[in-house]
Amino acid sequence: MAGAEWKSLEECLEKHLPLPDLQEVKRVLYGKELRSLDLPREAFEAASREDFELQGYAFEAAEEQLRRPRIVHVGLVQNRTPLPADAPVAEQVSALHRRIKAIVEVAAMCGVNIICFQEAWTMPFAFCTREKLPWTEFAESAEDGPTTRFCQKLAKNHDMVVVSPILERDSEHGDVLWNTAVVISNSGAVLGKTRKNHIPRVGDFNESTYYMEGNLGHPVFQTQFGRISVNICYGRHHPLNWLMYSINGAEIIFNPSATIGALSESLWPIEARNAAIANHCFTCAINRVGTVNVFLCSFKAHQDFGYFYGSSYVAAPDGSRTPGLSRSQDGLLVAKLDLNLCQQVNDVWNFKMTGRYEMYARELAEAVKPNYRPTIVKE
Amino acid sequence: MAGAEWKSLEECLEKHLPLPDLQEVKRVLYGKELRSLDLPREAFEAASREDFELQGYAFEAAEEQLRRPRIVHVGLVQNRTPLPADAPVAEQVSALHRRIKAIVEVAAMCGVNIICFQEAWTMPFAFCTREKLPWTEFAESAEDGPTTRFCQKLAKNHDMVVVSPILERDSEHGDVLWNTAVVISNSGAVLGKTRKNHIPRVGDFNESTYYMEGNLGHPVFQTQFGRISVNICYGRHHPLNWLMYSINGAEIIFNPSATIGALSESLWPIEARNAAIANHCFTCAINRVGTVNVFLCSFKAHQDFGYFYGSSYVAAPDGSRTPGLSRSQDGLLVAKLDLNLCQQVNDVWNFKMTGRYEMYARELAEAVKPNYRPTIVKE
Numbered sequence: 001m002a003g004a005e006w007k008s009l010e011e012c013l014e015k016h017l018p019l020p021d022l023q024e025v026k027r028v029l030y031g032k033e034l035r036s037l038d039l040p041r042e043a044f045e046a047a048s049r050e051d052f053e054l055q056g057y058a059f060e061a062a063e064e065q066l067r068r069p070r071i072v073h074v075g076l077v078q079n080r081t082p083l084p085a086d087a088p089v090a091e092q093v094s095a096l097h098r099r100i101k102a103i104v105e106v107a108a109m110c111g112v113n114i115i116c117f118q119e120a121w122t123m124p125f126a127f128c129t130r131e132k133l134p135w136t137e138f139a140e141s142a143e144d145g146p147t148t149r150f151c152q153k154l155a156k157n158h159d160m161v162v163v164s165p166i167l168e169r170d171s172e173h174g175d176v177l178w179n180t181a182v183v184i185s186n187s188g189a190v191l192g193k194t195r196k197n198h199i200p201r202v203g204d205f206n207e208s209t210y211y212m213e214g215n216l217g218h219p220v221f222q223t224q225f226g227r228i229s230v231n232i233c234y235g236r237h238h239p240l241n242w243l244m245y246s247i248n249g250a251e252i253i254f255n256p257s258a259t260i261g262a263l264s265e266s267l268w269p270i271e272a273r274n275a276a277i278a279n280h281c282f283t284c285a286i287n288r289v290g291t292v293n294v295f296l297c298s299f300k301a302h303q304d305f306g307y308f309y310g311s312s313y314v315a316a317p318d319g320s321r322t323p324g325l326s327r328s329q330d331g332l333l334v335a336k337l338d339l340n341l342c343q344q345v346n347d348v349w350n351f352k353m354t355g356r357y358e359m360y361a362r363e364l365a366e367a368v369k370p371n372y373r374p375t376i377v378k379e
Numbered sequence: 380m381a382g383a384e385w386k387s388l389e390e391c392l393e394k395h396l397p398l399p400d401l402q403e404v405k406r407v408l409y410g411k412e413l414r415s416l417d418l419p420r421e422a423f424e425a426a427s428r429e430d431f432e433l434q435g436y437a438f439e440a441a442e443e444q445l446r447r448p449r450i451v452h453v454g455l456v457q458n459r460t461p462l463p464a465d466a467p468v469a470e471q472v473s474a475l476h477r478r479i480k481a482i483v484e485v486a487a488m489c490g491v492n493i494i495c496f497q498e499a500w501t502m503p504f505a506f507c508t509r510e511k512l513p514w515t516e517f518a519e520s521a522e523d524g525p526t527t528r529f530c531q532k533l534a535k536n537h538d539m540v541v542v543s544p545i546l547e548r549d550s551e552h553g554d555v556l557w558n559t560a561v562v563i564s565n566s567g568a569v570l571g572k573t574r575k576n577h578i579p580r581v582g583d584f585n586e587s588t589y590y591m592e593g594n595l596g597h598p599v600f601q602t603q604f605g606r607i608s609v610n611i612c613y614g615r616h617h618p619l620n621w622l623m624y625s626i627n628g629a630e631i632i633f634n635p636s637a638t639i640g641a642l643s644e645s646l647w648p649i650e651a652r653n654a655a656i657a658n659h660c661f662t663c664a665i666n667r668v669g670t671v672n673v674f675l676c677s678f679k680a681h682q683d684f685g686y687f688y689g690s691s692y693v694a695a696p697d698g699s700r701t702p703g704l705s706r707s708q709d710g711l712l713v714a715k716l717d718l719n720l721c722q723q724v725n726d727v728w729n730f731k732m733t734g735r736y737e738m739y740a741r742e743l744a745e746a747v748k749p750n751y752r753p754t755i756v757k758e
Contacts, residue, residue: 012404016395025392027645028648032645183756187758192756198735200733202727217754218754219755220753222755237730239618239622239653244743247743248754248755266406266408266699269407271656278617348582350579354580355577357743364740367623367627367736368736375597376606376627377570377599377601378601379564379568
C-alpha cells in the first residue's frame, strides 16, 4: 500500500488517461464535471508561500424564474499539527492558531463565506492514547475559550461564518469533555454549538475514554449564507444522523473528521457523498493530514499507527463531487455552491416525499424493544 | 457522454494505468483487491457460446476458532430483453425464460447457491409509457404464476435459491399490481415474497401509475445458505430501507434494479456500496442492459430515452467491491462470500452498537407530525 507520498487518485488519473477516457472515468466516478473556480492570483501566491494546496470548484444549478441563485462559497481546511506533540500545550495551540489564521486569510481572498476546520483542530488527535494529561489540557469552553475568541475575531474581520470543532470542557455540567463544533456567525457572535452524536470504539480509537455521545440532537444553524449543520467524524457512518440534520433543514452538512489508513480510505469517498445524494444537500468531508504524532510522547504501543490521508472533498445533491485535496499536504478547498440545487434535486428525485418516515419511526421504535422479534421467513 | 459502447470503468483503468498506480487506484476506489474465482472452463465456454459475460470474485474473511467459514456463492444476472417489445407477450416471456434458463445453467456449473434476476425480469421495463395493455399482461401471481413455477423447477433442479422479481397481480386483494420479488427455496418451495417499498416518481418513471408502495414491511428470508432480503430498485436511494432489512437480520441484500443514463450512473457505484458499509452486510446491485425498447410500440414521446447501463456489482461490509459487469452486455457475476465477514466487520466498526436507534425512532416520530418545528438556531 502506498504511503502518503502517493499524492491523489485524481493526479494519477490525469497523468495516465487519454482525454476522452478521462472524461468518461470522471463522469462515472464523479458525476458531471465541475468548472474550476477562477481564484485570485494573490491567493495562489499566498498559498504557495505558506505551503498549502489551494483548489476551487463551482457547482451550478439551473436558473429559476422566481428565485435568484443562492450562491455561497465554502472553505474546507485540512492541515497537519505544526509542532510535535511533546511541545508545550500553549505553544502547540498558538502555532495552530497562526497556521489557521494564514489559511483563513487566503480563504477571505477567495470570497469564502463559511469555513470549517478539521475535527479537534487545536490539538494532535490523541484519543488513541488513553492518556489524560497533557491531552485534556487542550479542552476549552465552547462559549468563551481562547479558541472561540480567536475564531470570533476571524469571523468578524472576514465577514465569514466559522465552524470550529474543538475538544470542549463543559464547566456547567460536571466539567465533562465533549467533542464539539462551535458555530460562529459572520457577525462574530457565537451562534451555538453542536456535539458529535456517535462515538467510535474502533481499535485504539475508543474515544469514549474522553467523551460520550452528544446530547444536543441535530441542530441546524441559520446563517446569512444558508442553513448548515455539523456531523462530526464517526457520525458520517450513520445514515440516520445525516438524515436528521437534513430533516431539520440543513442545506450544507460539514463533516470534520480525523481518519487514518487502510481501514477507512476506501470508505471515505462513499459515505459523505452518499449522504449528499440521499438527503438532497451538500456535504463537506474534511480529514486531517500527517501522522498521529502523539507517539512522540509516552504512548509507544503502535509507533507505525498510520497517517491521516487528507482527501477532503465536497459532494452535491446530484451526486457530483469535487476532486479530493492531497493525501498528505495541508490544503484549502474552496467550493462555490448554488443552494438552489438542493430543492431542484429534491423535486427530481423526491426522496423526502417518498421516504415513508412514519413507517420507519414505527418500525424502529419496535426494533429497539428488548423483546423485538425480527421478521424472518423460514421454510 | 459515451454511449453503451464504452465498456466499463474497470476495462479503461486496466488498459491505461501502470500496474503500481492501478493497484493504488483500485485500493482507493474498491478497497482490498479481490481474488478472481477459478470458475470451470466449461462455464466460460457456455457463457461465450450463449454470448454473455461471466466474471467471478471471492470475498474472504478471517478464520475463526469456533465458527467455520460460512461460504455462499451468489449469482447476479443482467440481461437485455431478447425480443422486441412489440412481439406477442407470451413469446417475449418464453424467450426470457429460455435466456434465463441458459444463464442459470452456467451459474449451476459455477456452484451458485443463490441467484437473483433483474427487476421485473419477465418483461420490457415499460413503466415509463403510462400505457396499460399490453404491459399489464406481463403480471402474474407470485404464488403460482408460470414464472414462479418455472423458477421452482430451476431451484429444485439446481439446488439453488432463486430470487425472481416480477410484476405481480394480486387476485386476493382487488386484482391490484405490485412490484414484487418472489423468493424460492432451493427445495423448490415458494419461501415468500417481498415488495418494492419505495416507488419512483421521477421523470417518465412515475411507476405509481401501475403499483403503489409495498405493504409487506422488511422481511428477511432464512435460506439454507444465509439470511437474505430484497430491496427493489428505487429503494436503494433510501438508507432506512436498507437499515430495516439489516436490523431484521439480512446478511445479503439484493437490489434488482432498472436504471438508465446520465441521471443515475454516477450514483450507482455509491448507494448499494454505502449500504453494505453502513449495515455490515453484503449488497448485490443488479441493473439491466439494453435500451428501453418499448418505444418500438405506441409510446413515441422520447425515442432517445437512453439505455440501461448494466454495471452490476457486489459490495462487502468492509467496503470492498467487485468490478462491475459490462455496461452493455448480458452477464452473470458470481461472488463467493464468507458471511462470517458481516459479524467480523460489525465487531470492528460497531455501527449497530453505536446507532442510537431509540433516539432516532423518537426524533423521526416527532419529525413526521404536521406541526413539527425543526431545530433551527438563529442569531
